[in-house]
Amino acid sequence: xxxxxxxxxGLVQPGRSLRLSCAASGFTFDDYAMHWVRQAPGKGLxxxxxxxWNSNNIDYADSVKGRFTISRDSAKSSLYLQxxxxxxxxxxxxxxxxxxxxxxxxxxxxxxxxxxxxSS
Amino acid sequence: xxxxxxxxxSLSASVGDRVTITCRxxxxxxxxxxxxxxxxxxxxxxxxxxxxxxxxxxxxxxxGSGSGTDFTLTISSLQPEDFATYYxxxxxxxxxxxxxxxxxxxx
Numbered sequence: 001x002x003x004x005x006x007x008x009x010g011l012v013q014p015g016r017s018l019r020l021s022c023a024a025s026g027f028t029f030d031d032y033a034m035h036w037v038r039q040a041p042g043k044g045l046x047x048x049x050x051x052x053w054n055s056n057n058i059d060y061a062d063s064v065k066g067r068f069t070i071s072r073d074s075a076k077s078s079l080y081l082q083x084x085x086x087x088x089x090x091x092x093x094x095x096x097x098x099x100x101x102x103x104x105x106x107x108x109x110x111x112x113x114x115x116x117x118x119s120s
Numbered sequence: 121x122x123x124x125x126x127x128x129x130s131l132s133a134s135v136g137d138r139v140t141i142t143c144r145x146x147x148x149x150x151x152x153x154x155x156x157x158x159x160x161x162x163x164x165x166x167x168x169x170x171x172x173x174x175x176x177x178x179x180x181x182x183x184g185s186g187s188g189t190d191f192t193l194t195i196s197s198l199q200p201e202d203f204a205t206y207y208x209x210x211x212x213x214x215x216x217x218x219x220x221x222x223x224x225x226x227x
Contacts, residue, residue: 035216037164045156045164045207047216059214062121095163106154106211108175110163 002026002109004096009114012086022079022096022111029077033057033099035107036070036081038092038116048094049081053102064090086118122146122210126219132227139195141222143208148188152212155184155193158221159204167206168193198224 008020020036036048049060049070058070069082079096093115097107123146133139143153151171156164166175168184171191181196195202203226208219 044221045158045209045218047209047214047218050214050216061215100166100169104211104214104216105152106166106169106209107156107164108166108169110165112163 002098004098004109004111006094006096006111006114009094009116011117011119013120014087014118016086017082017084018086018116020081020083020094020096020114020116024077024079024096024098027098027109029072030054030074031102033102033104034072034079035097035099036079037095037097037107037110038090039095039113040089040092043092046092050099050104051079052104057104083116086116088118091116091118121215122149122213122217124208124210124217124219126206126208126222128222129220130223130225132225133198134227135198135200137198139198139202139224141193141206141208141224143186143191143193143219145189145191145210145212149210149212151187152210153184153186153191154209154211155182156207156209157202157204158207164207195224200226 005023035050067085093113095113096111098109100108153171155168158164172184
């Protein structure tokens, strides 16, 4: 059974940093691209970042480019999102999602989400 | 960025109704279009990938069609468990973008 478990969310002050983690199991982690998607409470979905199976292809939404860094660790079957210079508008549930292909095609499994609140 | 526009933003329907949601892309995305269902407090769930392929385990009452810029999601006979918000998402080019969502509520 595919499982994605996010952690690392919480309350943080504007301008500070936070690192999200996503522990993956139930599939061959190295075979798939992975993504982060966020959703502000009561709002729609926003793709944040994606990383290819071998980390050679990485991209970000313009809203986080230069502030967030995605990475993955195959030994730990884990995905990460380093978030720096956080802003109030970064407050959201952050979901880790598995791509359904080796190429960037779409997201077939999602974690339960972790809430990030940026506030003083 | 590619803009995805869903219509309607919300709809009221009865159990047993046939429901159609449309999604329009601001440019040609071929068939790089996915549909997700999200229930309150839950993560999104993939229903349809590549515009018309049914994700494993998803009931056949869900179907997708379209290519290029215009796409539709159809629920053939609405059931109580189908009341949710539905999102389209393009995977043709990054940044990936979602439609604003269509909330299906009980009439």
